[in-house]
Amino acid sequence: MSMAAEPNELRDDVLNGLQLSTQLEKVWRTPSGLVGALMSVDHKVVGRRYIVTAFAFLLLGGILAILMRVQLAGPEKTFLSADKYNQIFTMHGSTMMFLFAVPVMEAFAVYLVPLMVGTRNIAFPRLNAFSYWMFLFGGCFLWISFLFNAGPDVGWFSYVPLSSLQFTPTKRADVWAQMITFTEVAALAVAVEIVVTVFKLRAPGMTLDRIPLFVWAMLVTSFLVMFAMPSIMVASTSLILDRLVNTRFYDSSSGGHPLLWQHLFWFFGHPEVYIIFIPGTGMVSAILATFVRRPVIGYPIVILSLIATGFLSFGLWVHHMFVTGLPQLGAGLFTASSMLIAVPSGLQIFCWLATLWDGRPVYRTPLLFVIGFVVIFVLGGLSGVMVASVPIDTQVHDTYFIVAHFHYVLIGGAVFPLVGAVYYWFPKIAGRMLSERLGRWNFWLAFIGFNVAFFPMHILGLIGMPRRVYTYTADMDWAHLNLLSSGGALIFALSFALLLVNVIYSLRKGELAGDNPWNASTLEWATSSPPPPQNFDRIPVVKHRDPLWADSESLPVVAGLSAERREILLTSLAEAEPQIREASPEPSIWPLLAAIATTVFFIGSIFTPWAVLWGTPPMAVTLIGWFWPAGSKEDEE
């Protein structure tokens, strides 16, 4: 099995400096031209596309939010019809959850994890490209359907029987269900890539207790994706089968049961919240350490909290179903588990506060967003503990109190860290700094706008305003708070416009970043900004949890990898001992073709079950083309 190095192969131990960089760039770069771009398997290229696409969907979802806030700004407005409103709130929720929140977190992982663990590309780079195309096509499918008035209108959780054929005879619910299939395929693929990247591609010496906290967070998230998303795939498939070929999963007259849908949906839907939140905590840990100039206090506590949160997140789903008439024992159990999960989250918060207390904080924009996160997320956590209790939940179920609660949790827990992360890692990705002045405006507009928009919703919910109503009458006395909320939403939207302006401006005019503008400690800052196609000229060796703080002058590295073909270093799971020099795939057009074939299959199958038959051979052909050795040197050893 041992394949000792061919003596005549060019290796990185005989080249140095510029010569080595140039040679590796030639080997690892994405081919030029349009076809070349479509073939790219570079995790940075795919990651960048993923991030930009997810933010484009954020923009679209945000526009829908503004439309809703305009409609609700006063009583009995006719800006949107009831039907349009139904489509818009469904599209807003589905876009934000499936096309923005989950993908954007995975996108950051796709870009950053390989750099942070010190390798040259993600594990299974072609699968990674495939994943991006599936995500893009699924998102476009949803939005194009919406533009043709076939957008889903049954809520982002698409409850049966409303979404069954009897009550939604149009294609709208099918579009929703199949969009789910697209995005889950994409998310599952990335999850497996991240797990294998973290398990096997870590730089030598990066033992389990030296993995950066952001990478730990993405590892836990990936496991959550792997164990939560199959549930929604079973759910969306069975819904489509009910609608298309008359299966009876949800038909109570033939032994089916509508609550089965809610169980399947929320068994995915609750971990989903943590799939969005846990990456946010990873971003917080990374940003915090850098800007308070010390490692996060309680590294093992933070990791164990992440893992505990991951496990507990699978035991909460029924708290979304308290009003469905569950046995009391069940309700009690899920109340207890819902309160229990506050414990690991609380532990992390205390670790961060202690870090902040003990450090020397430098209040740059990323840190401002982290502090905004702590404030808003704690508020959302408090209302979460409230609705974990059955009597309160029964009172406020389906009211604006719930809308307020989950926006505090999701925007506080994920979007604030995310925007902080944009300010933090933009210099690495783009090579230029974002404007600090615009950044401060961005933060304060976001913080004030968010609270003005969403805090009044708590009160609106408590005084009885239900969710998903397209208007209300003047005598309900909801008008002032709604107007206030709409004003806040505009300010909040303005903060994102400012972010966009900042990005566009800084891409051209921003100050040059250099390798490590924040003097951070993790490996992504040990290479140039933006990183070259090979990420590192030589693979780093890790001897410390904060390698760049331990020695800011020199980087210990390994040599001996090929300099004439794509080769990466595989290391052992726990100790990260070098094991194998493995070939890494070349660029290929097959992932795109496979994604196109899969798209035809998925979209075809909502119109005719026969698509399963005629759609399969093209998929099989593209997959065989994908895996068949191309005859290149690394395939032939």
Next chain:
Amino acid sequence: MRQTIVRNVAELPTYGYGPRSGPWWGAMGFMALEGMGFAIAIGAYLYLYAVNPTWPIGASPPDLWPGTAETVIYLLSIIPNEYTSRVAHRQDLAKVRICLIVMAAIGIALLVLRGFEFAHLNTRWDNSAYGSIVWLILGLHTTHLATDVGDTVVLAVLMFTRHAKPRRFSDVTDNVFYWNFVVLAWLPLYVLLDWIPRL
């Protein structure tokens, strides 16, 4: 940043077997999430079983012989499957070729039997929720079976071409590994589909 070379890895192998290799972990990841898919589907079956007073609904239980015959073949197939793994580790190309053909033939035979099993379920997918979940579960497993058979056939063909190079033996062992998953996933499904309705 100045670089100091502290180690040379030129002598490391360029591929490996089992947990040393990347694809093995990839397969492991996909088995974990697909296993979760089976678990969820089993959960849905048991949920419907629990909420319905009669089970199976409006049908007699599936005929036993196709599922039982499959189970026997699945269990026996582990023997040639493990043998394939051994000869692949030994990089014995001639034997690997024969083994892959045998495994592909076993897979195709099981696909044919699976056709009979669908025909002997004694219910249709649109009869009742019982019929729906039975067809869904059997369909889900058939997808896995067909995928592995397809993979085995492609690998078998590959090993007869000029691409039959040493690193492909690692691919063969991963394929062996996945077949074990297809077998293991079937066993609880056999009990669920063929015996629960007889309780």
